[in-house]
Amino acid sequence: LKILLVEDDPQTSDHLAQGLREDGQRVDIVSDGREGFLRATGEPWDLLIVDRMVPGLDGLDMVRMIRASGITAPVLFLTTLGGIDDRVMGLEAGGDDYLVKPFAFAELIARVHALGRRPWQATRETRLRVADLELDLLSRTTQRGGRGIDLQPREFRLLEYLMRHAGQTVTRTMLLENVWDFHFDPHTNVVETHISRLRGKVDKGFAPELIHTIRGTGYSLRAPS
């Protein structure tokens, strides 16, 4: 992925760029909002990572202007601890996702991957399929290897999210945000419990195993390569 990182703190931007490059991404860094706007509109990007507070032009305004000039590349906002309204304001300005500093690096990578493949994912499918697991979004039914699987509504949403991001790592926080609509950590094992319940229904008695635990990061649903 070709990523533009708009971040004014050199230590943070070096740290992030180094990690992203190790992950195989191409990263350009700018430290100023005005320059960020010029670079973002001047050439095509797969993803913009924008700090909320950058000199020159505030991150929010910068993204608003980028959106106004017709750029649709996904935007991931970074922000320091604080504002109650920050997340909503970021999304309203045209951001696609939002991460509060400090964050685990694995969290950033997982979100970068999720955002990076947005364009082709945006097509409206009515049926998701990974290996022999199938999810019908219209009839809300699931089957694996031709056998029907009975899922609770929450389990269905969880499986849908995992399948939409098949092959990627999704973090616990991403699941809390997208499946439970929780934007803070409730300090419970609700995610773990639901994953294990889902495994019991989707993987137990079938081969191969589709839901994998990525240690220290999250989960991934993928067909064996």
Place this chain on the structure above:
Amino acid sequence: VPLPKLVHTSSFRLTLLYAALFSLSALILLGVIYGATTYYMTGTIDAAIESDVTELKQALSENGRDRLIVLVEERIQQMPNGPIFYLLEDAAGNSLAGNLPAIGPRTGAFDLNVPSLAPPSERHIAIHIHSVKLTTGDDLMVGADATQLVELKELILSSFGWCFAITLLLAVGGGVVMSGSILRRIESVNRTSRDIMAGNLSRRIPLAGTNDEFDRLAESLNAMLDRTERSLEGMRQVSNDIAHDLRTPLTRLRHRLEFAQRKCQSADELRSAIDHSITETDAILDTFGALLWIAQLEGQGSQRPFVAIDLSELLATVAEVYQSTAEQKAQRILVAAEAALTVSGDRELLTQLFCNLVENAVRHSPSGASIEIGAADRDGVVEVWIADNGPGIPQEARAKVFQRFYRLEASRTTSGNGLGLSLVAAIAALHRIDLALADNAPGLRVLLRFAPAQ
């Protein structure tokens, strides 16, 4: 208030302007009255004189000069003291008949002041005279008493003068009084601002109790000051909290890192120490974030508009999220909420509020306890309760548990940052939720009553 200061107020200048405009309108009004009155009265006098002159001229042409003299003398006899006066002079200026002093050859209309013919004789009267040259070469002068006209003119002018003087006096006086009272009110605002700038943040502008526009202004300003003070107080509180309560975990973290640096031999040991340190750092950052949230909620609130929220669904989700944690402690969470309850609020904040309350119940209740999450509509007031049969909170501590970092002695050993209930209180206040802690005999019963929808 000193006078020079008064003169420089805008209200004083406005009063003067008003007085000038008022005087101008009075001037125009009096001018019109003066003009109309004198025009009318002069016209009446002129007409009377003219008709007399015409009559006498006709007598001359019909009956001759002697008859004219007789006629004039007859008229004087009829009204020796006016109001019509006559004088007939020959070309040389000798009086042939008449009761006016000798005037000499003059023609046209003119005014003359003469001593009064009637006693008291020291009085002078104004006479308006028409003088015409007769065909005989004599001068006939007929005059009418115009004293009334002159007196009326004087009266109008002098009353105008008085009016003008009184208007100006009242305007300036009123301006001084009005500016003084306005200036006093403004000055009290100024004094308060200076006090506040000097650091006395609790000062407020006194109200006069008249409920006028100044009181309303003062009320708005005071409300603004209240808000600002609360904000500042919140920030000050956060600084204090950080200084006192974040030092401990940071010190602990430092000890742990120092210990790892000195004692850890293998890479595994080091990794484990780093893992622990990251967990501890996250806990500190959580505390930090919670503090900022509370400060923001108490200070300025949220800019997001409230929306209608399906409370029943929200409570079910919260229950679901804590179900597994409760099961690990062999606790049961029961949801007893009426279906389709709707409240107005911020979804994220209300989720946080209920999560904190349920988390508290799960954390502080022993294993085997049961926790009830209930909600009901009581005559338009939506009530939510979260009840457990754990140890509860003693009566005397119930008010204190909402303070930041306050923790019951009994719960010192359990995890938690001591901010959960402070955050609950802040969110409840923002939503105008009445929050009460009660004895569930045994256990704790938290009762939340939403403000009725408008």
